[in-house]
Amino acid sequence: MLGAGSEIGGAILGELAGRSLQRAVLAARDPDAAARSVAVAAPELATTAVRWDALEVDSHAPLVRRAVEELGTIDLVICAVGMLGHHAGLSMPPSEVDTMVRSNFAGPAAALAVVGTTMAEAGHGTIVVLSSVAGVRARRSNYVYGSTKAGLDSFAQGMGDALVGTGVRVLVVRPGFVTSKMTEGLDPAPLHTDPATVASAVAKALGSRRDIVSVPPVLSPAFAVLRNSPRGLWRRIAGDR
Numbered sequence: 001m002l003g004a005g006s007e008i009g010g011a012i013l014g015e016l017a018g019r020s021l022q023r024a025v026l027a028a029r030d031p032d033a034a035a036r037s038v039a040v041a042a043p044e045l046a047t048t049a050v051r052w053d054a055l056e057v058d059s060h061a062p063l064v065r066r067a068v069e070e071l072g073t074i075d076l077v078i079c080a081v082g083m084l085g086h087h088a089g090l091s092m093p094p095s096e097v098d099t100m101v102r103s104n105f106a107g108p109a110a111a112l113a114v115v116g117t118t119m120a121e122a123g124h125g126t127i128v129v130l131s132s133v134a135g136v137r138a139r140r141s142n143y144v145y146g147s148t149k150a151g152l153d154s155f156a157q158g159m160g161d162a163l164v165g166t167g168v169r170v171l172v173v174r175p176g177f178v179t180s181k182m183t184e185g186l187d188p189a190p191l192h193t194d195p196a197t198v199a200s201a202v203a204k205a206l207g208s209r210r211d212i213v214s215v216p217p218v219l220s221p222a223f224a225v226l227r228n229s230p231r232g233l234w235r236r237i238a239g240d241r
Contacts, residue, residue, distance in 0.1 A: 001026050002079045002111055004034035004049065008130060008178060009080030011195035014041035015203045021045060021076075025067040027052035054081045054107030060114045068118070076206075077115050078128045081108040082149075089141050097144050104148035109155045116159050120166040127170045128202060129156040133219050136174070160211055173202055175215040 001009050004026035013024060023046045028034035031049035038047055048070050052063050067074055083103045092100070112127065119125035134142060135149030153172055160170030177192040198215045205213040214220040 001028075001034075001038075002052070002077065002108065002115075003054070003081035004028040004038065005030060006080035006082075006130070007037070008175070008195045008198050009078055010037050010041040011199035012078055012080075012128070012202050013038055013045060015196075015199035016076075016206075017042035017045040019203065023047070023071055025050065025070050027063055027067075029053050054111060055102050057107070057110045060111040063111075064114050064118050073122055074115075074119060074125055076126050076128065077112075077119070078130070079108055079112060079115075080130045081111075082130070084145075089143055092144055100144055101148050101151075104145070105151040105155070108152055112156065112159060116163055116168065116170075119168040120163055123167040125168050126206065127156075127160075127168065128206075129153075129170065129172050131156065131172050131174045133174045133176050133214060157211070170211065171202075171205055172212045173198070173205070173215065174212065174219065176219050 001013065001024055003009060005028045013021065021042075024038075026034045026038055026047050026049040028049065029051065031051050035047060035049040038045065050063065050066065052059055064074075081103070083100050108129075112129070115127060119127065129152065131153040132146075132149040134146040135151075135153045138146030138150065153174070156170050156172045160172070163170060175193060175198050178198060179192055179194050193215050201213055201215045201217075212220075
């Protein structure tokens, strides 16, 4: 689990632990906090928590090597790294834009590059990348966040195509607004969901052949239309008049 402090990531581990998942390596900036959180979500899961920061690119390869040593082989990697960005627009100074781009896109992409190569060499595995519907079409109010998710989403899809034939699969998950500790105090968007619902959708998608899944599912056809709608109409729909 890359970004094991994620509440959604913890819910996914809890869901999978109730099925067949037995062991996991938790990579997070605060490994102790991540271990405590996952122990609540998945008490039966055997875990090893390690300190890891997505912005420290040189740490990616050693982390993956340690995971292989701990687990013997890697069957599943869940990338849940990211910063929340509901108001990530013009109000953000350059330093914060830089941090968000590296945290949500550049850092995770560099880590996934190592993961993809390692899994391809092993000849098997699944990579789950938590993206967002915000990346399908960026809104004026949070275009910095939306663009970073768009970048990661595109990277994951391209890597998935490149890995065809290696035995490795990439699943891109696009939740809408998720009510969680990170979004406390914010007004839920229409069709909002929660970590448990996202986790259930991920578990179901892992048993299918899908490459992309939206949560809730209705967001997929909705954004297929919205991403191609006229800009003026999109601004009104998104509340960015």
